[in-house]
Amino acid sequence: MARRSKVGGNEPLKVGLYGGFGTGNIGNDATARVVAEHVRGHHDDVEVVLVSYADETTPSTSIDHLPLMTLGEPVEERGRTRVGRAVHRRWQSVRQLGRDWTITRQFDAMVITGGGVFEAESTAAAGGLVGAVGFFLLALVSSHRHHHFATLSIGGTSMRRSLERFLLVRSMRYAEYRSFRDAASKDALVGMHGAQDDDRVSSDLVFATPMISRASRTQSGPKRVAIGVMRFPWLGEGWADELARTAYVQALADVVEHLLPTSTVAVFGGDKADAPVIEALVRVVEGRVGHEVVLHRVEVWGSPAFHDTVERLCDVDVVVCSRYHNLVAAFLRGTGVIAVADRVKVRSLMREAGVSDLVVEARGLDGQDLVERIEHVVAHLDDVRAAVSSTTRQFALSAEAQLRELDDLLERWNKGRHGGRAHQSVVERLPARPSL
Template identity: 30%
Template sequence: MADDPPRVGLFGRLGSGNIGNDATLEAVLAYLKAERPDAVLDSLCSGPERVTERYGLPAAQLNWLHGPRRPPRSRLLRVGTAATRIGVGVLVDSWRIPAWVRRHDVVIVPGMGVLESSLPQRPWELPYSQFVMSLAGKVFGTKVAFVGSGATVVRQRLTGWLLAKSAKLASYRSFRDQVSLDAARQMGMAGPDDQVYPDLVFALPSPPSTPRATGAVGVGVMAYSGAPEERARAEEIQAEYTNKMSQFVRRLLTDGYRVRLLIGDEDDEPVALEILADARAHWSGPGEAPVVYESFSSVQELMEQLGTVESVIGTRYHTVQVSLRLGKPTVAICYGQKHVALMELMGVGDRIQQIRELDVELLERQHGALWTDRDEITRTLAERNQLNRERLEVQFAELTAVLFASDPARIR
């Protein structure tokens, strides 16, 4: 590896339509371009076509079951139950993933909440694939790095075991906040030397912008349907959240604001469109309702849209995070402790609401306070963003020493 270009694989839910996941990939790609421009890169991911088109990386499908839909040759697969198909998929991935790992010197899992269970996931999906990847790294001597991961205490026993083992088998781990590191230690995922660094998104450059008064508010919405154990009530939970956000948008319009609806994942678009239709249906002012939703698929496009607003009310984690990265006064609607940790990191920890107790009237007052205090908030966010960039430079230096150092003594 000292003489040949390192072979580096990027692993995870990349290219799947989640803006935040792809943003962390972009941060790692920029790091690799600066530190190891000779590296040979590819990806095993959820959206290989999108990753190849956008980043020019050769990419393969992470899970066999999620690949192109072809008529199965096997009669067993044609007539088998869902459990049979899942079982076959697990067996195929148990061979495919190690074969991919073996071809690499380094595999990086860039950011993301890959060690958490804030949102629904099944153990045979990413948790199992990630465990197989880390185990293969250990067997074949491929260095596996979880960089800036989010973690929670996972109540689902099998899922928790798979996530914990995948993390412990890695050569390098870092966490995006203290809440994640504390949870990882409680789950047995973390080692004594593991560190907290800001989320990788803070390493991304922000586009040039000219501050101007637009009177516009960014409202970030998502297809929120509760925790993994609430699948039976998922539709009810999502309908309640959507109704409250629709009420809030109507109030903003009545108060004279313009509204731009934002999402953080392509799965959120139906919710944004429902809120848009509701706002237009209830508008009684002159002309068309001053509310807009424009689809986007990259963090750069999200930043461009955020550049047109003066304040943000956000739900999905990375929508909130990118808003803060751009210095936008923001209120976070929290569905996990990661939101609280992020807002505290940025010095605005009091500007939050829990999604479970979402109060539209309180949200309206919190938004008003953003405009009253925006000069102070903006200064605070600028200071914290600078500190975050400095901390991430420290992490990248550490990552280089662990993954690419020729002296084994430097590798912990």
């Protein structure tokens, strides 16, 4: 699409991209980068600002060139003692609503681009009652009068808590355009009466990231295996010492210990919250095989930015992924993959690629079973790579089509800015009103 020139004398359309940006999650930041760079490269008359639901935002290097606002309140405004924080929480909802209202009204449109907006596994942008109320207000304000509200390639699952589900559904009913990351996400929201059967199913927008053209490494020399970890909510809130005793970390340590005599291993995460799990895993392995072996045969990557993760995977034969966007990075790299799943989205992606047999469950993880899957992938590496690369090309086309849908929305919004509302709300055409 050719770049557009600014409409003479008019202020640019100000669009907020809403999500968990700058919180240390590489998937959220990669989504922001893909969408914002596309818009800035194709629309001279659109100003893009990232709007994060984070309380405290420290942008990662992948988005530090993009303007960012946070809906959360500054940390210094909270109580400094336990009693102070408890008292403060009584007023948090009211203060948050006022902040959401003030910030959202600064934009002509608010667009949710990707993310697990309605996941029930404690990672949702609208997680918790305060978040759900804030999300509802954002949708309400963004769809009021000359404002606009849309969602692109979002994901989630059925929500059990009735009030939060009600607020989510009402929020989604204000969107003039909706599409979903996968069929399971769409089915979940349709089942909650917050979407229609003709809403579009796309793919994760991060698949619009160009695939790395660098050649995959040959299989000469020791195997290289990357182990991607995740701090699942059910692992608890303890630090490395407590996490080291969990069955999940112990099983991964079994795998690393088995691999080290013949392979080199990299350990990495996809969110800053994963750091204690990485530390716990390395400690356990070091206690079993010794410091010198770990020093020479184990690499600790931390949680590099998404593009850096894709680059590093160029030298890896097999990637074991617990986080969804680490799995996406492996797909973009076109390497052998195994998924340690605790999310519907992970299972869906592997099923689309025809490699459901390479999915193991995170809960009750069996180290020996995972070792056997790794050996299977190594033995059939070309076939696995072919399946992954074919699926990635299909998903890339779908993600690019979604970006073109966004182009159409931006064009329409710009044309209708001075002639009244540019769309008819979808609230009227949805089925029955959601109930608690």
